[in-house]
Amino acid sequence: MSTSLEVKSESPRSLDADAVVVGYHSGDDGLVPASGASEVDSAFSGGLGSALALLGATGAVEEVRTVPSLGAVAAPVVVAVGLGPAPADGASVSADVVARAAGAALRALRGKSRVVVALPADTGELAAAAALGAVLGSYSFDRYRTGSTKEPVSSVTVVSGAADAAEAVQRATVVASAVCLARDLVNTAPADLRPADFAGIAEQVSRDHGLDITILDEKALAEGGYGGLIGVGQGSSSPPRLVRLSYSHPEATTTLALVGKGMTFDSGGLSLKPSSAMEWMKSDMGGAAAVLAAMRAIAELRVPVNVVGYLAIAENMPSGTAQRPSDVLRIYGGKTVEVLNTDAEGRLVMADALVRAQEDNPDLIVDVATLTGAQLVALGTRVFAVMANDDAVRDQVVAAATSAGEAAWPMPLPEELRKGLDSSVADIANVAGERWGGMLSAGVFLKEFIADGVKWAHLDIAGPAFNQGEPHGYTPKGGTGAATRTLVRLAESLAQRAE
The missing domain is CATH 3.40.630.10 (Zn peptidases)
Known part of the structure; x- marks a missing residue:
């Protein structure tokens, strides 16, 4: 099964999907919502980051925590994935970290059909990294398996307001499909x-x-x-x-x-x-x-x-x-x-x-x-x-x-x-x-x-x-x-x- 991608600029809080993926950084005073995660974080009473900390989340790279949204956002499930320490001096998180985070999250979401990825995507490069990681993380080789297996995610929406996001995501999709x-x-x-x-x-x-x-x-x-x-x-x-x-x-x-x-x-x-x-x-x-x-x-x-x-x-x-x-x-x-x-x-x-x-x-x-x-x-x-x-x-x-x-x-x-x-x-x-x-x-x-x-x-x-x-x-x-x-x-x- 191939994974289809699209880009939307709407709030991830309101997008209809089976799950929404957001990122968190580790900080001296606890978890810090990454770019793209603030609206989802604030939808939870006291902030989703506080709840994640109670579950033992640290924000380490590729760490994945899944929590029910209980109506706080449109998606019934929120997946928080660690991005490591926040970049210093307002720099962006690296594209590689975003891609690995998206991959780790999508691997954890096998069995879901539609997923919104709201990881840092302020630029076309980061939007492409999220898309690349999502497709590669969704990969599954089931040619020789019999019986029921959890299907990989079939549809991914990358949230980004970058002007070149759609073009960048399209290229990433082509390259990721070739890797598959x-x-x-x-x-x-x-x-x-x-x-x-x-x-x-x-x-x-x-x-x-x-x-x-x-x-x-x-x-x-x-x-x-x-x-x-x-x-x-x-x-x-x-x-x-x-x-x-x-x-x-x-x-x-x-x-x-x-x-x-x-x-x-x-x-x-x-x-x-x-x-x-x-x-x-x-x-x-x-x-x-x-x-x-x-x-x-x-x-x-x-x-x-x-x-x-x-x-x-x-x-x-x-x-x-x-x-x-x-x-x-x-x-x-x-x-x-x-x-x-x-x-x-x-x-x-x-x-x-x-x-x-x-x-x-x-x-x-x-x-x-x-x-x-x-x-x-x-x-x-x-x-x-x-x-x-x-x-x-x-x-x-x-x-x-x-x-x-x-x-x-x-x-x-x-x-x-x-x-x-x-x-x-x-x-x-x-x-x-x-x-x-x-x-x-x-x-x-x-x-x-x-x-x-x-x-x-x-x-x-x-x-x-x-x-x-x-x-x-x-x-x-x-x-x-x-x-x-x-x-x-x-x-x-x-x-x-x-x-």
Whole structure:
């Protein structure tokens, strides 16, 4: 079920809905109603904040308290969500805090149909944050559930008097819907998302949103010399695919290439993973999911930039036809790779796609991949890494992520790590001879397939792409849609720079 949004400027006290969401700050003298909450707060005798304090509310970020309105406002239920300390010197609360608060509130309101969100929305940016959080917080993946479940909220009204609120909320709705597409893809059981299935979904998205698409099957990949995809996919009964999507705008002067890792399931191949590490490997196509979702949003928003997207799709399975450690693959373009570990397969399919993407002569290439377990060791489960062959490009991508509300951190590509990837029989090995700096070594490997003068950035989203813990803010358990918002914001920033 999708969540519809609208913007109204009326008092949240009088709007007809199943629940109204308001925000509170923590203060030295108790709870302080946030912008948008004052009329609801004053409708209660003695102030709603006083009643919430008696219930133990502190105003901490994402803290949720639900109270019956008893006729004080039109909605029968009021949901108060914490926003943390009030900003100093009259500054506005951050958009990220508003989005997380909206998400936490909407997760608590499953089973309700119509919800009014009266969180701080004095600007279009804050109204968009409330809308984004509401849609993402309402997300639910129920494809495989039987019996009755609480339906997510179907209709949200964002209260805002900002002149640009409606336009900002519309953009937020498009982006949030794209994130939900990426989440759906990641959450789908791998038996239902084999490489051909994923390519078919991309084909449907292209038809619905006016994208051009080319799909290379296993025969075309073999004839074209895509040794990475063929090698990784040869152990599976479901052969690999390379999908190329293209979006063009008549006013665009800049071309962005996006490349996504699309391992629909990663068993590790003959270098088999332990079972506990395999349980969530349906998420190993999170990079390709983010690229497809971002392409859809960019097309729907009509961003004035040209974008090509590559989905490198395969399934890594052990069988009598699987590639072996010590096999040598010839990547598209001719460079050879010795496969020392078949579980380091993502970089092999990405190498094929990265070389192919350069033939489009883009101004910038950005790849997105759930590439290494070392990313989780370095940055945890909520922050993805950004590496690049140009510091300014790396900073530009990190800035786009920050602006989009995603946590990213710049990381280096140390030249000394290249020696560890030397092979005695091929141009390069797919893993380093030492275990340290595994995330960076993987980035150094990919950099080998980028020609001099081509601007490129690499996003390792291994941890943030799949939430194995409890839901928080607008982030559910399971697929998160990580990096989708960053890619959309990056496309928009490139368009702005070209103006």
